[in-house]
Amino acid sequence: MSMHTITVTVNGSREYLTVPSNMTLLQMLRDKLALTGTKNGCEAGECGACTVLVDGEPVNSCMMLAVEIDGHEVTTVEGLARLYDDEAELSPLQEAFAEHNAVQCGFCTPGMLISAHALLQRSAHPSEDEIREALVGNLCRCTGYLRIIQAVQAAADRTRGRSADTRSMSAKTAPKPAGVPFSGGAE
């Protein structure tokens, strides 16, 4: 197995890693960086538990090789809160999940949060159908999804509310690493 040295920014922190050519991004995050918030549910791109952001776009990290992200930015669930506020324990989205009891066993939650975050970055006012579509690749067996959909709607409302309050706009005013997706994603 040939080895490769890669440079990658994970949750704002620059990492230099030596990885085998067949190592997935999921394995790299979990086994090399001990970022175990990203879960392994199927290793086949079917369940969404391993969803992370690569340059702001949600991907199944089990379907991507570590060598492919050389030079790119990765955000995992552990890095979500700091995208909003360096001081925050939880992001508004995470807080909304908590308030709506949108979590039971919690195994799908990290991937769900990442997919929902990506949606809110590209669409500040998602409709219920848009939220459902955005989460279709993230399977949950406990909640029945409705609380999750409601939580995403509430977070969208809250983030909109925050936009009016300049004092709290630390996500926009704080120096951010290049490429971290605040600027609107795909659209």
Next chain:
Amino acid sequence: MSARRSSSTHTSEPVGKSVRRVDMTDKVSGAATFTDDMQFGPGLYHARLVRSPHAHALIKQIDASRALDMPGVKAVVTGQEVRTRIGLYLIDRPIFAGERARYVGEPVAGVVATTEEIAEEAAQLVEVTYEQLPAVFDPVEAAQPNAPLIHPDMGEYEVVNFIFPKPGTNVSEHFKLRKGDVESAWPRCAAIVEDTFRLPQIQHVPIEPHVAISLWEQSGEVTLWTSSQSPFAQRDLIAKSLEIPHGNLRVVSPYVGGGFGGKAGVSMEACAVVLAQAVQGHPVKLRMTREEEFVGTTVRQSLVANTKIGCDAEGNLLAMETEYFFGGGAYNDYGVNIARAGGYSCTGPYDIPNVVGDSYCVYTNLPIGSAMRGFGMPEIHWGIEQIMDQLAEKIGMDAAEFRRCNCVKTGDTILTGMEMPAIDMVACIDKVTEAIGWGEERPPSAPHKKRGTGIAIMWKAPAMPPNPGSSAIVRFNEDATVNVEIGAQELGQGAFTVAAQVAAQALGVPYEWVRVSAPVDTKYSPYEWQTVASRITWSMGNAVKAAAEDARHQILETVADHWDEDVEDLDIKDGQVVSYKSEREQPLKDLVIYGLPNENFEGWKGGPVLGHGKFMPTYVTNLDPDTGQGRRAVVHYTVGAQAVDLEVDTETGQIEVLKIASAYDVGKAINPDLIMTQIEGGAVHGMSSAFEALQFDEQGRPINPNLVDYRIMTSVDVPREIHGDFVETPLEDGPWGARGVGEHVMVQTAPAIANAINDALSIRFNDLPLSAEKIFLALEKRRQAK
């Protein structure tokens, strides 16, 4: 504004309040540790299993030499070397098959290597020689006298005294229920419906696959880290099977990423322990792939039900005869008790005076049938609830009213002869019919669509041995925060939150002061039988309450002595001891560890407060093996109702469930919103289960063991609205009257959907799974017939 939560939140008397889950911040921040997240360092080895490609075969020879020659391979263990069996109710399952493989996917050997990739490659090199035998897959065929015999040694298996296997056949359990006289009742019936209903094997599909890590130390100490609903039952079963002293086997289980019964008892975990024994000093990790999760752990049993029910012209149910053939799969160590539960509850939640019920668990050459949410009840209610609708229609009675008249009520002598403990099914029916708008005409959203409404009701008792115990410890810290120690597991249902609420309420401290000691660790946690059967809020809740009351009593005695007052005049309110007599106050802080000084510091009284409590039902009796009659078959029943409003697209057969309304009698809602999350999640789980099936080819090989071909409901499939409600008829021996509800919430969803489809289309579907294709073809058949 920072999103950091205010630390000043202060919830007094939290029972009955929807406080935030104790595990919530861990779970939304990515910090929650699941078994696969635990770090074991560079000494960790990885294991893969060698699985049988045949549904039924003798194992003639296993040659591991080529695998053992591979660099990086540390050990190969085969079933020909390890001959021990394991099981809970019927000890019928070898940890690795040695003589005979009984389903496609059965482990016959395991390989340990330095990496998962090497283990996987080496597993392919283990050469197993088989002699194929005839296989049988249908439970009714398997129950016939001429069927291929799957367990010729059944007579030698150890079995508990309330399970009745039939050696020389494939029947691993036969539960007989005889009540009244059905023969004299049939002629009095004005309407009789008799039909056959079939359900396929389905899988739990937890998003977290099974994973186990085991370490044998040279000292003889063995540790198993595992995602488990049953750390103590795993310790017990594995210790007995491998002859490890219980005290030497430690099972540690962090958060479980979904269980639904699939992580109850032992499935693949014993394989990890046996493999670790071969490489002592190294932890060995065995993690199921998604494909293995589907066919190599456990599944819900299949069922064939032949059921006949009759009522008189006024709609009074008079008689029922039913045969349930549970397809138990290759091993029935747990499944026998599902057939038993299907037997002693065989009427569903109805008062029927004359009953003949025969419930069989039958071996088949398919994956292992075992516990799944509902434990036999979703299976039997599928047919019963459709027949009840048909009977109501035949005699011209409203389906909801028919159920109000015939459902079990408090004090009824139910089918086993037991008196029904207090419940209120009628209130549940009233709530769901009101919520769904029962009887109101609602137009479909388009001309090619048909709209329908259906109702179904359910009951379920915790199915378990008569005497499963719970225990708990409550101990204080210097600042009067509290640690609750339990052996119950957090599967997502909220067990840890309930434990904290119960402890806080019984102690008189704010909810936020309580921590739940986790992970569950059999070396340190107090005993809990298993986190199954919807028994934890009730049983663990009682144990935690008893432990908190013990601690509270110790505190009050110390303070009463100190103040020279009577314990009866004192109370603990919001973390302070108060006297109603002298109106004095004493904060718990420091007192709960250091005690209180005597006057002028002439000595001290009190000391570290540590309360302990237990609960075990003591009143359940065995039942007569020929009639199923006895004084007390079960601890209690939880009952509930569901109504469904849906639309069917007649051009495609597509069903859209518009709304599900549910109501259950929970006794007391310890945390109302957590009950709602169970109700919502359960309704979707139940709905999903109506469309799920594990499929096999003619040789018993799985066709769809992946999440693309075995679809579970996604965010775009679920109804727009799920209405949840509950009734609170206190349970005599529940904490503040609470009883369980975690499984019940999905039991009757599939038949409620079937009844709504019939309302829309006047077509009945007796066999699951439902599918758009099946509905379309049924509509097409009717169109052609016209």
